[in-house]
Each structure stands twice: as structure tokens, then as C-alpha cells.
Amino acid sequence: MHLADVWSQLFSFQGYGELLALVRNSVLAGAVLGLTGGLVGVFVMARDLAFAVHAISELSFAGAAAGLLLGIGVVQGSLAGSLAAALLIGVLGSRARNRNSIIAVLMPFGLGLGILCLSLYSGRAANKFGLLTGQIVAVDNPRLTALLVICGIVVVALLLVWRPLMFVSIDPQVAEARGVPAVALSIVFMVLLGMAVAVSVQIVGSLLVLSVLVTPAAAALRLSASPVLVPVLSTVFAVVSMVGGILLALGSSIPISPYVTTLSFLIYVVCRIVGGVRDRRLPRAPRLATEVAS
Amino acid sequence: MNGAGAAGDGQVMMGAMTSSAPGRADVSAPRPVLSIRDAALGYGDRLLWSGLTLDVPAGEFVAILGPNGSGKTSLLRAVLGTQPLTSGSIEILGEPVRRGHRSVGYVPQQHLADRGTPLRARDFLALGIDGDRFGLPLPSADRRRRVDAMLDTVHARAFARTRIGSLSGGEQQRLRIGQALIGDSRLLLCDEPLISLDLNQQRAVSDLIDASRRDQGRAVLMITHDVNPVLDMVDRVVYLANGQALVGSVDDVFTSEVLSDLYRTPVEVVRARGRIIVVGLPDHAHEGHEHAPHHDGTEH
Numbered sequence: 001m002h003l004a005d006v007w008s009q010l011f012s013f014q015g016y017g018e019l020l021a022l023v024r025n026s027v028l029a030g031a032v033l034g035l036t037g038g039l040v041g042v043f044v045m046a047r048d049l050a051f052a053v054h055a056i057s058e059l060s061f062a063g064a065a066a067g068l069l070l071g072i073g074v075v076q077g078s079l080a081g082s083l084a085a086a087l088l089i090g091v092l093g094s095r096a097r098n099r100n101s102i103i104a105v106l107m108p109f110g111l112g113l114g115i116l117c118l119s120l121y122s123g124r125a126a127n128k129f130g131l132l133t134g135q136i137v138a139v140d141n142p143r144l145t146a147l148l149v150i151c152g153i154v155v156v157a158l159l160l161v162w163r164p165l166m167f168v169s170i171d172p173q174v175a176e177a178r179g180v181p182a183v184a185l186s187i188v189f190m191v192l193l194g195m196a197v198a199v200s201v202q203i204v205g206s207l208l209v210l211s212v213l214v215t216p217a218a219a220a221l222r223l224s225a226s227p228v229l230v231p232v233l234s235t236v237f238a239v240v241s242m243v244g245g246i247l248l249a250l251g252s253s254i255p256i257s258p259y260v261t262t263l264s265f266l267i268y269v270v271c272r273i274v275g276g277v278r279d280r281r282l283p284r285a286p287r288l289a290t291e292v293a294s
Numbered sequence: 295m296n297g298a299g300a301a302g303d304g305q306v307m308m309g310a311m312t313s314s315a316p317g318r319a320d321v322s323a324p325r326p327v328l329s330i331r332d333a334a335l336g337y338g339d340r341l342l343w344s345g346l347t348l349d350v351p352a353g354e355f356v357a358i359l360g361p362n363g364s365g366k367t368s369l370l371r372a373v374l375g376t377q378p379l380t381s382g383s384i385e386i387l388g389e390p391v392r393r394g395h396r397s398v399g400y401v402p403q404q405h406l407a408d409r410g411t412p413l414r415a416r417d418f419l420a421l422g423i424d425g426d427r428f429g430l431p432l433p434s435a436d437r438r439r440r441v442d443a444m445l446d447t448v449h450a451r452a453f454a455r456t457r458i459g460s461l462s463g464g465e466q467q468r469l470r471i472g473q474a475l476i477g478d479s480r481l482l483l484c485d486e487p488l489i490s491l492d493l494n495q496q497r498a499v500s501d502l503i504d505a506s507r508r509d510q511g512r513a514v515l516m517i518t519h520d521v522n523p524v525l526d527m528v529d530r531v532v533y534l535a536n537g538q539a540l541v542g543s544v545d546d547v548f549t550s551e552v553l554s555d556l557y558r559t560p561v562e563v564v565r566a567r568g569r570i571i572v573v574g575l576p577d578h579a580h581e582g583h584e585h586a587p588h589h590d591g592t593e594h
Contacts, residue, residue, distance in 0.1 A: 170407060170411050180425070225413060
């Protein structure tokens with residue numbers, strides 16, 4: 001295959017206007033998912049749960065596959081799978097060391113279970129592959145409604161618990177002494193995370209959920225530590241990756257996920273470079289002076 | 295009121311004897327900020343300490359000393375309401391302790407914030423004002439003013455907008471003290487606030503704590519493995535060892551006789567160049583003075 005063929009397979013914009021009308025739902029879903037993922041990601045980073053997100057997405061995949069096989073529905077199945085995983089990790093893995101082993105135990109189990117269900121499923125093959133690597137054409141109206149409702153709940157709940165959740169995430173001892181309900185908040189966050197993962201799995205696929213729920217927030221943290229700017233940047237990065245990825249993937253026959261993950265990755269690389277250059281240029285001279293003087 | 299443990303008593307009391315000491319009830323005396331009555335604390339069969347009676351009035355600086363595992367941190371947790379007593383009672387401003395009392399500021403044993411923490415120095419201080427509140431975090435001029443004032447108090451203006459994870463240990467510790475003070479607490483609890491700081495930073499942090507009780511009349515309870523850096527600030531010490539709780543002034547507690555009695559082994563207290571050195575402590579009781587104890591987070 002010639003390079004030009006590869007290029008035309010990767011990027012094709014023939015009849016773009018008509019296609020765009022067809023995927024209106026997907027673009028909207030991508031934007032909402034980006035908003036949700038960008039906000040949730042800030043706490044995934046603050047609570048050091050990146051690895052847990054991956055495990056939850058594998059169980060969400062298993063749930064979605066089971067939902068497909070048993071005819072319950074992909075949305076319901078993936079939601080059940082990721083909530084079960086999120087609660088297990090939240091309850092059993094309150095300590096980082098325990099958490100890692102529980103995650104490592106859950107992850108292959110979820111993937112195996114999902115593959116089993118898909119092997120037994122005799123329906124369209126595109127559905128199978130889509131759960132792992134994402135799909136854009138599959139967002140019909142009922143599914144879009146489900147996604148909007150779930151994302152709405154996650155975003156509103158997250159904003160309401162934002163301050164105490166941040167407090168307990170970075171300084172659990174002091175927060176608990178101040179009366180912040182640490183255990184309850186941890187469970188609440190795991191439930192919200194499970195919901196966010198479940199909707200992400202249906203769009204970007206379970207293998208690539210991290211690119212929406214972790215990479216944008218990690219990129220934002222490279223540029224800023226402001227409690228306002230980090231969530232804003234993270235959300236912008238996630239929305240740009242999602243919507244940009246969908247728009248680029250539109251004319252091609254390739255799944256959406258490589259576009260989303262590549263955009264997300266490039267944003268991270270740029271943020272790392274910009275942040276690194278800026279940190280080197282500002283050696284925080286006044287601070288060092290007071291350090292010596294005091 | 296059994297006021298046997300009042301400041302400047304000039305008398306060392308084993309906790310067990312306090313109940314029989316004559317009461318000196320004084321109606322006009324202001325209510326103590328912290329009032330501990332015949333308290334005991336243990337886990338399962340193991341009793342950490344018992345018979346602790348202590349009244350801490352506003353402005354008093356009490357140091358808590360004792361070997362590793364003697365229950366110093368557990369005492370602070372009991373005052374915070376996160377650790378129930380085995381027996382006895384603790385009151386703060388006349389109310390029984392409960393978790394989340396707004397009059398208590400807490401600085402736990404130091405752990406450094408990691409670099410990914412999405413907070414700057416000023417945001418970290420603001421958590422002390424409303425970090426426990428649910429609901430949308432809306433901007434507030436009052437909060438900004440209070441944070442600015444506290445940044446000056448803890449000398450953190452220069453790095454107010456620097457991410458907390460890239461600050462030095464001393465800078466982070468000053469911010470922790472500021473976070474504990476900013477909520478207008480009446481009682482400040484500090485757990486080894488000077489550990490792993492160089493001498494300059496030790497001075498800066500202990501001066502902050504001292505100023506908060508001198509200028510604003512806070513009562514201070516501070517765990518320390520070494521009394522020397524705060525020797526000129528401490529009003530009284532609580533010495534926990536061998537299941538007992540000893541309360542008294544530095545001069546009363548740090549004598550060869552009293553500590554030998556407490557450890558049930560000959561111990562010599564030496565004073566040299568304004569420092570106190572305890573010689574001959576039994577193994578695993580090296581709360582002494584030039585070396586930091588090993589902190590592995592398992593201490594009760």
C-alpha cells in the first residue's frame with residue numbers, strides 16, 4: 001500500500017457536510033463526554049487513580065459485552081460492570097498498596113469475561129470491536145439521552161462535592177479532623193468515576209478510556225496548579241480531543257479511537273514541553289532568597 | 295471542677311494521684327480551652343496510658359513527650375474526636391469532643407504534598423476556611439482577604455502562587471500551620487511539626503506557633519520528640535511513658551528522679567548550655583535529643 005493510499009484512508013473529507021449531519025449525535029456525545037472526563041480526570045490525578053480507571057473500564061467492557069450477549073443492552077451492561085468494579089476498588093482498596101493488587105486482579109478477569117461474552121455473541125462483528133476501540137456511528141437518540149443524563153449527574157454531583165473531595169484527596173488526616181466524611185466521599189467519587197467510565201467505554205472503547213479520563217487532566221497539571229485553571233484546561237483538552245477526533249475520523253473507515261488518543265497525546269506532549277520550558281525559565285528567585293534569610 | 299492541673303502549679307503529678315489531690319475550684323477562672331478528665335486510652339488489651347487529667351487555658355503551650363508508641367499521636371486523635379477514649383472525658387470549650395470541631399486546628403505528622411497536587415500555596419490555606427463545605431466554590435472577597443493576611447503571617451507571600459508540591463519542607467510546614475490557624479481555631483494541635491526541618495526552619499515554625507498563642511491566645515498542644523527547640527516557649531509538658539501520664543512544668547518533669555521513677559530505671563537528666571539531655575534511657579525509648587526517632591507511621 002502506498003503512502004498516499006494510507007493518507008487517503010486516514011483522512012478523507014469527501015461529502016463531509018452530509019456526513020457531519022449524520023454524526024451530529026456523536027459530536028454532541030463527544031463534547032459532553034469531554035466535559036465530564038476533563039472534570040473527573042482532575043480527581044483521578046489528585047487521588048492517584050489512573051490505574052484504577054483502566055481496571056474499571058475493563059469490567060465495564062465485560063458488562064457491555066454481557067449486555068450485548070444477553071440482550072439487556074450495552075448501556076446497562078457497561079454501567080453495571082463499571083459500578084461493580086468502582087465500588088470493589090473503592091471499598092477494598094482504600095490503601096494504595098491494596099488498591100494496586102485488587103486492580104491487577106480485576107483487570108484481566110474483566111477483559112477475559114468480556115472476550116468470552118463477545119465470542120458467544122453471534123450478532124454484528126462491528127459491535128464487538130466497537131466496545132474495545134470505540135465507534136461513532138452507534139450513538140442513536142436513546143443512547144445519546146442516556147449519555148446526557150449520566151454525564152449531567154456526574155458533573156453536577158462533582159461540582160457539589162468539589163471542595164471537600166479535593167480537601168480529603170490531598171490531606172485526608174486534616175480533612176477528617178475537620179469533619180469531612182472521607183469514606184462516604186470516597187464511595188461517592190468511585191460511583192461517579194464508574195458512571196463516567198461507562199459512558200466513555202461506549203464512545204472511545206474500553207482500551208482507550210484513559211485518553212479521556214486521565215491524559216487531559218495530566219496535561220493541564222503540567223501547565224498550572226490553579227484550582228480554577230486546571231479543571232478548565234483539562235475540560236478544554238478533553239473536548240478538543242474528543243470532538244476533534246470524531247471530526248477527523250469522519251471520512252475514514254478507521255475507528256475513532258486512534259484520532260482521539262493521538263490528539264490527546266499530542267496535547268499532553270505540548271503541555272509537558274511548555275511547562276518544562278517555563279519552569280526552567282522561572283527559577284523562583286525571590287523564594288530562594290527568603291529561604292536563606294529566614 | 296478539679297483544677298489540679300492548672301498552669302504553673304509547680305508540682306508534678308502522676309495522673310493516678312490527681313483524683314485525690316485537693317480541688318481548687320475557682321469560680322472566676324476562665325473556662326479552659328481544653329479539659330481532659332481522668333482519661334485512659336488503649337487498643338484492645340493494651341493500655342497506652344491512663345489517669346491523664348489536664349486543663350489547658352487559653353494561651354498555654356503544652357508539649358507532649360514520650361517514647362515511640364507511648365500514645366502521643368493517639369492523645370491528639372482523642373482530642374480531635376477521631377479516636378475514642380477507653381475511659382474518662384475530654385471537653386473543648388465546655389463541649390464534649392466531636393469530629394470536625396471548628397475551634398480546633400490540626401497539623402498532622404508531616405508528609406510532603408506530591409507534585410501533581412492541583413493547589414497553589416494560597417489555595418492550600420483557603421482549604422482551612424471552607425475546605426469542608428459542600429456546594430459550588432464561589433469566589434469570595436472575604437476569603438481572599440483572610441488568605442492574604444495569613445500569607446503574610448506565615449511569610450508565604452513570595453510563593454503564594456507556586457504549586458504546593460514544589461515547595462520545600464519548611465515552606466509546606468509553615469503553610470500547614472497557616473491552614474490550621476486560618477479557621478480562627480482556639481486550640482492548635484501539632485504532631486511533630488519540627489521534624490525533618492533545618493534549624494532555621496524549626497525556628498520559623500516554632501515562632502509561628504508561639505506567636506499564635508501569645509498574640510491570639512490560642513491553646514497549643516504540640517507533640518515533640520525533643521523539647522529543646524521549644525524550651526523557652528513551653529509552659530508545661532505531658533510526659534507519656536510506661537502506661538503513665540505525667541503533667542508538670544519542664545523543671546518539674548525533667549529531673550533525674552522523676553524520669554527514673556517513670557521509666558523504672560536509672561536515668562540521668564543533664565542540663566548543658568541551656569539544653570536538656572536525658573542519658574540512659576532504656577532501649578526503644580530514645581525520645582532524647584539529638585537524634586530524630588524513626589517514624590514509620592505505625593506509632594499509636
